[in-house]
Amino acid sequence: MPGSPQAQHGTARSRAAASGPSGPLPREAGTVIVGGGLAGVELATALAEQGAEDVVLLEAGPGGDLAHIHLAHPQAAATEIVFAPERDPYFHRPWRSGAPPHYTGISGLRRRLGGRSLYWHGVVLPLEDWALHPPGWPAEIVAELTTGVGGAPSWYDRVTEQLTDWSGGGLWDPAQPARTSIGGQEFRALPRACRRRPGTDRWEAYTALDAWRGPDGDVTPPAGVRVHCDTEVLAVDVRGGRARGVLVRLGDGDVSRIAAHTVVLSAGTVESTRLAALALTDAGALPSPRLGGLADHIVQGFVVRLPADRLPPPGSYHLPTDPVLRSYLRVDVHDDGPGRALLDVRVTGEQLPNEGSVVECEPSDEPFPRASVRTGLLPEDHKMISGQRDLLRDFWAATARELGEPSAPLEFTGYGDTERDNTRVLPDRTRSQSAGRPETWSSLLGTEDHEGGSLPLGRLLDTRHAFTALPGLHAAGPAVFPRLGAANPSLTTIALSRRLAGLLPGA
Template sequence: MASDTAVPGFAECVIVGGGLAGLELAAQLATRGGRPPLVIEAGPDRGAEHYRWALNGAAADRYWIDPSQDDSFWRPYEAKDGSFVGLAGLRRRLGGRSLYWHGVTLPIEDWAFDEQWPESVVRDLTKEWDGGEPLYARVERELAEWSGWDGATAQSGAQQVALGGYLFQEVLQALQYGEDGRWKAYSPLERLTAGDATVLCDSEVLGVLTRNGVTCGVRVRHQGVVHDIATERVVLAAGTIESSRLAIQALSSEGLLDRPRLTGLVDKVAHGFSASFAPGSLPTELEQMAAANVVFRAPSRDDLRSNIFVKSSVNEHGLTILRTSFIGEQIAGPLGVVECDARGEWPWQTSVRCSMSPVDQKLARAQQDEIQRFFSEIWGLAGLVDAPSLVFDGEPGSPDVARRLVASRSFQTAGEVCTYSFPLGTENHEAGTLPLGSVLDEDHQFRDLAGLYAVGPAVFPRAGAANPAFTTLALAKRLAGILAPQIA
C-alpha cells in the first residue's frame, strides 16, 4: 500500500517505522477517525506477504536460520561485545518484522508487572481500558478471530499436555494456514487501506528536529535527497535500537543527556534442546501435535523467570522430534547499552553492548539445571535408560545456534540430542531502552521532550519472559487512544 506521494512539507503526526508497532498504531488511529498519519519506512515496499507464505520449505528455513540471504535483512549498528550478531537484525522493508514473526501471543507475566511498570499502564493492559475490557483481552480476541483459533478445541486437537512435571497449554498463535504447509502470522500491513495512512517508503529518518524542548519535525533522506518535514508529533516505532538512536540524537540536541547513550537494553536468556524419539514412545498428545504447526507452553516456577515451550514434529527419517526452549527474562541494567558517536552529521553511528549480569548468569545456570531434569524425565517416559548429561555453551551462547536449530532434521536414530544456548540478541526480542514511567511518561511521551513519543518493546520497563508482539500490539492500541483526539 506504499504511496508514491512526494515528500510532504507537513504532517499532523509522523510514525517512524513501518513494522509491527508503527503499522498497528496507524491502523488503530484509522479506526478512531483521526487524520491519517505519515508512516515513514526506511526500506522499500516488497508486498504484504509473510515470508512463510511467500516461500515454502527449505527456502523459508534458510531465511530463518541465515537471514543474510534476505535482501531486507539490515543491521544498522556495530556490535561491540559479541552479542546482537548472527540472527540478530532488522528487516528493512514495509511490514518489517511483522512479516517474519511466528505468531506466538503471550502477555507479560504478572510477576514482571512490578513497580517499574506504571500502574495506569498495567491497569489498561490487564484490568480495564477505555471504559471496557482490558487491552490484552481485546487484542487476544481480535487475533483469535483473525486466525480462526478456538482455545476450547485447539489447533492440534489437544488442549493440554502433562509433561516433565509441567502442564502445557497450547499457545494462541496469530496464524492463518494455506496450502503446501504455508502459513502467515498477523501483520497490520494487511489491514491498512490507502486512506488510513500516507506511507513513505525508501525514506531513512536521519533525525528528529526539536526546538526549545519541543518536537518540531523530522529530517528524512528520500531517494538521496534530504527533506525536513514539519510536525508537532513524532512516534518512534523503528525497533528498539533505531528508536534509541533517534532518541539519543534528539535528547542530545537539547542537552538532556550527559553522554550519547541509553542503557537498559535486554533480550532473552534462552536455552533448549532437540531430541529424537521412536514413533509412539511419547504421549499421544505430543504425537498429535507433531502433525500441526502448534506450540505448547508452560510457565516455569517464578525463580526461573521463564516460559517453557515444547513443539514436536516428524523428521525425514520418521522419528518424533521434540524441541524444547526455556526463554527467560534478562534484567535491565547498565550492561545493556545503545551508544552513538556524536561526531558528524545524522544519522550518528550506533553501537550496542549487551552482557549478562550475575543475576542473568544465575538464571542461565538455573535454566540449564531444570532443562536437564526435564529432559531426564522425558527420556524415561519414552522407555529409555541412562539419560545423557546435556552440555551447554556458556555466555554469550552457541555461535552456531542457527545450525543447531535445524540439526534434528537429520537425526537418524532415536536418542540423538542437540542443545542450544542463544546469544543475546538472537531472539530478536530486544527491549527496554525507553521505558514507560522513566524516560517516557505514562502517555508514551518523552518526559523532557514534548511531542516525541515511542511505542514497541523499547518502552517496556521490564520485558518479562513473554514474546513481545502481543504487548506491542496492545500498547499501540493504547497510544492510538491517546493520540487520536489530538489529530482529529
C-alpha cells in the same frame, strides 16, 4: 493453526505502499510514525480507525512484498530465512556491536513494510504478573492492560478476542490437543494468532497489514494514512526544545525534512533508542547520546530426533512461567519424516535491564552517526542461565525415561559461544543429528529481537508514551517496556499501540 475460509491469502500486492514512496514526500504531517513494523503499522491502523486524517508512516525498507514468510516459503526455507539472514534481502544491521558476539550474527532488522510481523510465529502470551508489577510498570498502564478501567475491558482481553476471531475462532490448531503430557509435565497448547492456507501446509501469523488488504489482494493504506517506503529516518528534527519533525534519506540518497506536530518512534529498539538519544542530546536533556537499560530475552534449548509415536501430536506447547526462574518452557513437535519427529525444546527468560547495557552514538565525523550496542549480564542473569540449564537437563532426563530412550546428557558450553547458538535449529543441522542424541544451543543477546527497557514507560516516557524531556516525541514497541518478562512481547506491543492511538494529539 486454525483455518479461515474467508481469509485472503497469497502474496500481497501493494498500490499505495509500493517499494518506492507513495507519491511526493510530504513537507509536513500531523503525525509521523517512524518504522513500519508490528508497532508502527498497528498504530497507524488504529489511528485511522479513530478518524486521524494526517498520518505519515515512514519505512526504511521496501513495501512490495507483504506476505508472511511461512505463507511464501516452505517450513525449512522459512526457518533458514530467519536463522541464516544472509539469505534474506530485507535483513539489515545498522548498528555496531561493542560487545561481540552479542548483537551480531542474526541480530538485526528486517527492513520491509510489515517488519517482524511478517516473520513472527504469532505467539500471544500476556506479560506475567511478576514482570508487570509496579514499580517496574506504571500502575495505570498495568490496570488498563490486565483488568480494564472504568468498566472498559482490558486491552489484553480486547486484543485477544480480535486475534482469536482473525485466527478463525481459536488460538491453536484444532488438530493439536489443548493439553498434553511429556516429561512428567502437563503442557498447554501455545496460543498463536495464526491461520493456514486451506489445503496446504503454509500458514501466516497476524499482521495489521491484513486490514489494509482488499478483496483482490491488493494492500492500500486506510484513509488518513500515507505510507512512504525506502525512506530512512536519520534524525528527529529538534528546535526550540521540541520535536518538530524528522530528517529522512530517500532511496536515491537525497536528504529531506518532514515537519510534524507529533513524532512516534517505532523503528525497533536499537534504532528508536539511537534516534531518541540524539534528539534528547540536541534538546540538552542528555550530556551525550547514550541510553542504558537495554535487555533482551535469554533463550536456551535443545533439539533431538525421536520416534513420532511416542511424542505428542505436532504442534507448540508451553508450561506457565516460573516466577523464580523468570522463564517459561516451550516444546515444539515437528514432523521429521516417516515415523520420526523433531523435538524442539526451549526455555525463554528475562534479561534484567541494567545501565551497563547501552545504546550510544560514539563520537564521529558522520552527520548522522550509527548506534553502538554494548550489553552485559547481571549476577541475577547468570543465576537464571544456570537455572534454565538445570531445568532443561531435568526435563530431558524425565522425557528420555518416559520414552525409553538412552538419557544422553545435555552438554552446554559457555554462554555466548557462537558455535552453539540458535542457528543449531537450522534444518541442515538437525538433519545431520544422530537419532536420540540432543544438541544444545543458547541464543546470543540481541538475536531474539525482543529488546526492551531503553525507553521505559514511567521513567523516560510518561504514561502517554511521551518523552518527558522533549515535547512532541513519543515511542512505541518493546523499547518502552520497563521489564520484558518471559513472554513474547507481541500481544503487549499490539495492545499498547492501540492504547497509544487514543492518546496522541489529533486522534
